[in-house]
Amino acid sequence: MPAPVTAESETDAGLGWWLRPPALILFVVVLTAIRLWAGGHAWLSEDEAYYRLWGLHPAAGYYDHPPMIGWWIAAGQWLVGDNALAVRLVGILATALGSLALWRTCLLLHGRRAAGWAVLFFNATILIGIGSLIATPDTPSVLFWGLTLWALAEWLKPGKAASANWLLAVGLFAGLGLISKYSVLFLGAGIIVWLVAMPRARAAFATWQLWAGGILALLITVPVVQWNAAHEWASFVKQFGRAVPHGWTSRFIGEFIGAELGLLNPAIAVIALVGIGVAVARTVRRRDAGWALPLLTSLPFFAYLLFHSLHNRVQANWPAPLFPALVLMAAFVAADIETRSGMMARVLKILRAVAVPIGVAVSLVIYVHAVTPLTGAFARKDPTFQLRGWPEVAREITELAKREDAAWVATSAYGMTGQIAFALHEAGSALPVFQLDERIRYAMDPSPDPSLVVRPALYVAVTRRDRSDELAARFAEVELLATVTREVAGVALEQIRIYRIAGAKGGAQAVFSHDTE
Incomplete structure (x- = not known):
């Protein structure tokens, strides 16, 4: 496979109109407007209604999760009042911001063509498409996980003398992710794996910004730790207690893998699986830090989820923070399909062509159904x-x-x-x-x-x-x-x-x- 096209060497001239920034901006703006409409008119889910109470009483911690989603809801309530849109407002806007960050990350790692596909794929995943409408701790954790990858990509780009300061941004975003959802701890482990494994990335250990960024991330979490200390470590006990196995079974592995392939969007999932294979090969053989970034930073969290599936069910939303990395690897492949030949290339082209229409169509149907039920035939099996x-x-x-x-x-x-x-x-x-x-x-x-x-x-x-x-x-x-x-x-x-x-x-x-x- 040829070396990736860099942001500096590629222009918009060779791109299809749907991959150019104006079209991508319009795509995200229209989707965001639809999500804001649906978010303001659909009733709240049980968890959202519960988190609404957090927004009414902002605190440094809560029993169930770190406080970020409560703060986001409080901001929405301050801006538009105490209503359904307020609960979802910041999360919906965060998905648009996450699209921009993903575009920039992919631009730095693999060029403009891949960046365009990253934006399209991200918004066409089923979990992000539908999940962007639901206010849960997953939404800020996805945003800050993605922003952390962006900061690492900015640091990794060649030829910029001041790039080490991006490691401070890495610490900032990782810390904000930690006070969004505790699973972002695995991102920290993934960053260490990537830095150690990639010769090009090891230079970070010689910079004071890396260590300062780590300290910054820890400092951001201090209020959450203090809250837990004052409340019998309630939140830590609840969440970290789930990691303790109480017996072993293989019954949940297939469910975990199948659910994630479906929620990623089956067409995107196949492309992402090819991307994972390419990423493994380029990481092992060429020590390609760009391909390795989404792969290795995701590895500890995926390993934990796989371990968890051996003794308990993995809830469908838990792997959501992995989606930016999966989308990046899918976008890398989508951008390079024209360099391939044979049956695999033809299949990938077909999947690339149908992935976005399928994902967006499913999301739009769910949005409309959430506001005005299209049918009641599914009763309690209906996700709404x-x-x-x-x-x-x-x-x-x-x-x-x-x-x-x-x-x-x-x-x-x-x-x-x-x-x-x-x-x-x-x-x-x-x-x-x-x-x-x-x-x-x-x-x-x-x-x-x-x-x-x-x-x-x-x-x-x-x-x-x-x-x-x-x-x-x-x-x-x-x-x-x-x-x-x-x-x-x-x-x-x-x-x-x-x-x-x-x-x-x-x-x-x-x-x-x-x-x-």
Whole structure:
């Protein structure tokens, strides 16, 4: 395979119009506008509704994850108010920024043609296309992982005397990634692997900027460590505890690999697999630092996910930070297909041609479906089922609260807490919502007013997870008032029970517990 074309030697003249910057900018701007529309009109998922509460109470840490997604949501709420768009705003814009960073990274490593394909492929992956609409910690972790690769590519480019300062940016972006999601720790390990393995990259060890960048990354995480120290290391215990195996099985390996190939976009996945093969060969035989960068920096995290799949399920979104690297390797191959011949080249050309239309079309259908359901036939198997029917539930709760003189709403699940709180807010109700257990999740929120929680309340639970039998130990009165059915397009999704609870036994403090699942 020929040496990659450099950014300095290639011009736009030889590119198809779809790979030129004006077309790419228009592509990203239009997609971003559509995502903003969908993000402002689609209801929140359970996790998003829960993270919305983080945005209302910014903190240095939370039980489930580091704080970045909470800060992003807080910024959105400050900009556009407390609504669905606010929860998703910064994440959607971050995907556009990530596209720009990926273009620049690929431009430096493999030239303009590859850079164009990187932008197209990135936005055509199923996980990024759909995930960009959902506010989760994966979104900032993907952005900062990609920005870290960009800074390394800037440092790697030849002929620039001041490039060592980019190693400070590496530390900055890696640190911000660490306070987005703890899995970015593996990126640090991957950077070390790349620096040690590539002769061209080892020069970094002789620069003070590399060590200062590492210190900067650690300093950025200090507030998160302090938060954990003040809260019994809750977040660290929860997340790092998942790495401990409790038995071994091979049942999840196929599921893990299959899910990621599908979420990458099957057409892009095949091209990326070819790219991985080429990257391995060029890394081993030629010590090509450019090809090795996305490969080796991803290796520790992929190895961990593979290890995890040997004892437990890998959630589909977990590998999201690997997608910028996978897209880079796919783009390298896509840019060089014309230099190939034979059946493989023909297959790759076909996959390259259909990858973007397929990925974008799937995303657009999901966006429309998230806003206005196209069908209810899939019921709970529909990935958007969490978004449906909450205004009706809020209406019933509001009416019952008035009738029963209830002063607050109780739940026993964080997803229900978030959904009911958001639904009541959207309905204009000021009823506060408190989860009775797992209070560590709400350490950022002031404790419920004792004078409030001793008053009558409504308890809300999904029928299949109803824990009302436990209420008798905490409340003197427990009465089922109503059952509401969440629906989509006339198809029942689940039933929600609403109880009246009153007479807190042992006072306000006895009502709540800090136990976690």
